[in-house]
Amino acid sequence: MTDITPEVATASASGNAATDSFARKQREVASTSAERVDALVSELLSAAHDTIRRHKVTYAEYDVLKSWLIQVGQDGEWPLFLDVWLEHVVEEVANENREGSKGTIEGPYYVPDAPRLPAEATLPMRESEGGTPFLFQGQVTSVDGAPLAGALVEIWHADNDGFYSQFAPGLPEWNLRGAVVADDQGNFKIHTIEPAPYQIPTDGSCGKLIAAAGWHAWRPAHLHLKVSASDHQLITTQLYFQGGSHVEDDIASAVKPELILAPKPATDGSGNEVTYDFVLDKA
Ligand code: MBD
Ligand code: FE
Numbered sequence: 001m002t003d004i005t006p007e008v009a010t011a012s013a014s015g016n017a018a019t020d021s022f023a024r025k026q027r028e029v030a031s032t033s034a035e036r037v038d039a040l041v042s043e044l045l046s047a048a049h050d051t052i053r054r055h056k057v058t059y060a061e062y063d064v065l066k067s068w069l070i071q072v073g074q075d076g077e078w079p080l081f082l083d084v085w086l087e088h089v090v091e092e093v094a095n096e097n098r099e100g101s102k103g104t105i106e107g108p109y110y111v112p113d114a115p116r117l118p119a120e121a122t123l124p125m126r127e128s129e130g131g132t133p134f135l136f137q138g139q140v141t142s143v144d145g146a147p148l149a150g151a152l153v154e155i156w157h158a159d160n161d162g163f164y165s166q167f168a169p170g171l172p173e174w175n176l177r178g179a180v181v182a183d184d185q186g187n188f189k190i191h192t193i194e195p196a197p198y199q200i201p202t203d204g205s206c207g208k209l210i211a212a213a214g215w216h217a218w219r220p221a222h223l224h225l226k227v228s229a230s231d232h233q234l235i236t237t238q239l240y241f242q243g244g245s246h247v248e249d250d251i252a253s254a255v256k257p258e259l260i261l262a263p264k265p266a267t268d269g270s271g272n273e274v275t276y277d278f279v280l281d282k283a
Pocket of ligand 2: 107198224
């Protein structure tokens, strides 16, 4: 038997995994009043009507829109589409009154219940994991300065090829994912590798939109984090690397100046390290 099908990181593989992952999420279902549904949907539709009139959209273009929307669903790329082009404004509105550390979008590739790790830990990775070794360390405190003992620092990021475990095929489960429990001073020390920039899959419907519009398909290299502690508000955030490609023009519009790290060569001589502290608002 020679016809072994190689596992290929196709858009529909990642997209459908992101759609399944979203469906598994236990979210509180917001009960939205008829008034609010009417206001929101009417306003969105009016904006579309205005665009159609202003640009004299043709039936041919209307049909392209219909088939593209159908394709997004078939590719499982609704989570990707929404998180790349809409989530940043939802996050902005949700957290506009926060005093502690800035957050940003979650994106489609979070998986809850990653392996628990001690305050100093190495993320699960392959023996041959590529990429520059990276030490990410810091402290979690409350807005009043109190250290938050036992804070939970959940971290997930792409590998040196820009792929996320549990979404792209062929990676070990939980690769480059972990839930680190900070020590009694809220300190954590996470050994990992630097992720590569992320390219929106070019063979799916989001990739087709990007090509058709003449946009680029890139997110800058980033770490994803959720930081939480009892009686405090959870922060969902991402951290970027100063000078990295597409830090200035993230396709997902999720970079903020406060979220850009400036790592230095590690004191033990292997790779880079950086210290970044998280300040959590009270619940
Ligand atoms: C990502 O890795 C990501 O973080 C977001 C927001 C969208 C697509 C891919
Ligand atoms: Fe990401």
